[in-house]
Amino acid sequence: MPNIELISFKLCPFVQRSVITLLEKNIPFDITYIDLDDKPDWFLTISPTGKVPLLRIDPNQILFESAVINEYLDEITPPSLHPIDPFEKAQHRAWIEVGSNLLMTSYRFTVASDQEKQDHQRVLLINLLRKLEAELTGKVFFDGKRFTLVDAAIAPVFRWIEILDRRLATGLLNEAPGLSPWSSNLLNRPSVKNSVVSDFEALYISRLIDSDSQLRFNLNT
Numbered sequence: 001m002p003n004i005e006l007i008s009f010k011l012c013p014f015v016q017r018s019v020i021t022l023l024e025k026n027i028p029f030d031i032t033y034i035d036l037d038d039k040p041d042w043f044l045t046i047s048p049t050g051k052v053p054l055l056r057i058d059p060n061q062i063l064f065e066s067a068v069i070n071e072y073l074d075e076i077t078p079p080s081l082h083p084i085d086p087f088e089k090a091q092h093r094a095w096i097e098v099g100s101n102l103l104m105t106s107y108r109f110t111v112a113s114d115q116e117k118q119d120h121q122r123v124l125l126i127n128l129l130r131k132l133e134a135e136l137t138g139k140v141f142f143d144g145k146r147f148t149l150v151d152a153a154i155a156p157v158f159r160w161i162e163i164l165d166r167r168l169a170t171g172l173l174n175e176a177p178g179l180s181p182w183s184s185n186l187l188n189r190p191s192v193k194n195s196v197v198s199d200f201e202a203l204y205i206s207r208l209i210d211s212d213s214q215l216r217f218n219l220n221t
C-alpha cells in the first residue's frame, strides 16, 4: 500500500467523500488541513485546480477531484464499492455526478446573500432531492443492498441537510421524506460520522455567522 496523504479543508464536503472511502476501505492515511482563505504556496504548486481534496501518493504523485480520487482508492483495495455490471457501474457514476450537483446547489443555498437568491436555490435543491427520492424511496443504500461509492458521494449532502434542518429550520428533508431512511442510515455509519472533525458543526455555524448569508438570520428562529 502506498503512503497516502489527503489534503483537506475542515468544512469541505468533497473531502468528506474521500475520507469516507478511505475509512470504508481501511486504507491508512495522513490528513493535512489547509486554510482555503490563505492557500499555502506548496499547495498551489502541486494542485492544478487549487481545490481540495487533493491526494498525495508516495510522495510525489498527485490526484485531484473527489470522484476520481475515490475510484482510485477503490481500485487499489478490492473488492470494489462499484457494481460489476458495466451499465450499473455507469449509472452509479452518473448519480455521483448528481451528488456533486447537490453539494454545489446546497452550497449556493447556504451562501445566498438575499431571500430571493436563497428561494431560487431552494427550489433547485428540492428539485434535485426529489429526483433522488424518486430513485430511492425507502432504501437504506443507493443500490438497496450494500454501501457503494454513490453512498460515499452523497452522505456529505445529508450531513449538511441535517444541520440546516435542525439548526436553521430549513425543512429540506420534509420536502423529500422518502430519503429519510437513507439519510439516517448513512449519518449513523462510522465512516460517515468520522469523516469530519469533532467540532465540525460549531465551525460550520461560526463560518455562517461571519458570512453575509441570508440563512444566518434563521439561527435565532
Ligand SMILES: N[C@@H](CCC(=O)N[C@@H](CS)C(=O)NCC(=O)O)C(=O)O
Pocket (backbone or CB within 6 Å): 009, 011, 012, 013, 014, 015, 036, 050, 051, 052, 053, 064, 065, 066, 067, 100
Ligand atoms: N469537483 C471538485 C470540487 C472540490 C471543491 O469545490 N472544493 C472546494 C472546497 S469544498 C475548494 O477547494 N475550493 C477552493 C477554491 O475554489 O478556490 C471535487 O469533487 O473534488
